[in-house]
Amino acid sequence: MEKVYLDNAATTPILPEVIEVMTHSMSNNFGNPSSTHQFGRTAKAAVEKARKNIAKHFNVTAGEIVFTSGGTEADNLILQNAVINLGVQTIITTKIEHHAVIHTIDFLKEVYGVTVVYLEINDKGDIHLDELKEALLKSNSKTLVSLMWVNNEIGNLLPIKEVAELCKEYNAYFHSDTVQAIGHYELDLQEVFIDFIVASAHKFHGPKGVGFAFVRKGIALKPMLHGGDQERGVRSSTENVHAILGMEKALEISFDKMKEDKEKIESLKKYFIEEIKTIIPNVEFNGQSDNLEKSSYTILNVRFPFNDKMMIFNLDLKGVAVSGGSACQSGSNKGSHVLGAFLKEAEAEKSSIRFSFSKFNKKEEIVHLFNVLKEVKK
Known part of the structure; x- marks a missing residue:
């Protein structure tokens, strides 16, 4: 049976070059970066070199990169610090953010009484910049805006530069969950003034369990985990040396081949959009996912003109791996919180x-896949 993997927004296959770097590190670089002997110093040097190289891709300093276990930890580190240590009392966000953001904000609202302002979403899943501006204008307390660059379910692209400019104009912190964007889009953080971004290596062909947070210079964070002074006192825990080096390599390859990879993937997405319309004439596309200018070239969210609760399962039986929204919701009875935020009930109930x-x-x-879809459709 032929197998087709089309769930790369959930996780991506690891590049052979990344595996090679990690295997070499496991065999030759086992020291603890916090140890002062030569084995520890060698590991520490490798970690700091990786930090410096990763920082260069975003035109920032090495000291602004904090290694984490992935995007969820990085989001939590930033959001909790914003309220507990930076004095943020108002958070402006949407109800279509990743759960790493939504659930953390819910926690901060419940425990610390932070005010949460949810921006309205139009029928394509986009915010209105005028409403964001109005919310910033009305806020009379220290404010943080948390909006993801690429939505992980529908692929919508946030006008990130415009949002950053508004936040800077109204003296608000700007945090963006950039997990679905890093490794696929370039971002010069000297040109786009974002205070915090996050990344997860397994979204750009690196290993799982490692990522990083960018924290703009001059913003002091305190650790959520206590026990050591690793990561300049921001994140206690022995660094995952081999995974960090693998992430560095994956990001290097992503940036080196970004243009050609984008062209290849975008052509596949365009072909997919054109062909599926012929197979299922009444098919719709959620959000801006069929708009090549307003959505990520890696994501396409398709709404079928029927409700088939077994569709994903049947595709899996035929060797095709896809997702019904985000990976964390696959296999559960809960509907997509993203689609539910802007689709009418009758449309949201469709597959x-x-x-x-x-x-x-x-x-x-x-x-x-299209041949399989024709079988499943019958």
């Missing part, structure tokens, strides 16, 4: 599937 692509996908796989 929606997120197809997400990577450079490893081929046109032949898409053709195979």
Whole structure:
């Protein structure tokens, strides 16, 4: 049975070059970076070199990069610090953020009484910049804006530069969950003034369990985990040396081949959009996912003109891996909180599937998927 993996927004295959770097590190670089002997110093040097190289991709200093276990920890570190240590009393966000953001904000609201302002979402899943501006204008306390750059379910692109400019104009912190964007889009943080971004290596062909937070110079964070002074006192715990080096390599390759990878993946997405319309004429696309200018080239969220609760399961039986929204919701009875935020009830009840692509996908796989869809449709 042919297998087709189209759930790259959930996680991506690890690049062979990344595996090679990590294997070499495991065999030759086992020291604890906090140890003062030569084995520890060697590991520490490797970690700091990786930090410096990662920082260069975003035009920031090495001291502004904090290594974490991934995007969820990085989001928590930033959001909790904003309220507990930086004095933020108002958070402006939406109800279509990743759960790492939504659930953390819910916690901060319940425990610390922070005021949460939810921006309205239009029928395409976009915010209105005028409403954001109005919310910033009305806020009379220290404020943080938390809006993701690329929505992990529908792929909508936030006008991130415009949002950053508004936050700077109204003296608000700006945090963006950039997990779905890092490794796929360039970001010069000297040109786009964001205070905090986060990344997770497994979204750009790196290992799982490692990521980083960017914290702009001059903003002092305190650790959530206590026990050591690693990561300049911001994140206690022995650094995951091998994974950090793997992440560095994955990001290097992503940036080196970003243009050609984008062209390849975008052409697959365009072909997918055109062909699925012929197979299922009444098919719709959620959010801006069918708009190549307003959505990520890696994500396409398709809404079928029927409700088939077994559709994802049946595709899996045929060897096709996809997701019904975000991976953390797959297999659960809960509907997508993203689609539920802007679709009418009748539309939200229809079967929606997120197809997400990577450079490893081929046109032949898409053709195979369409043949499978025809079978499942019957």
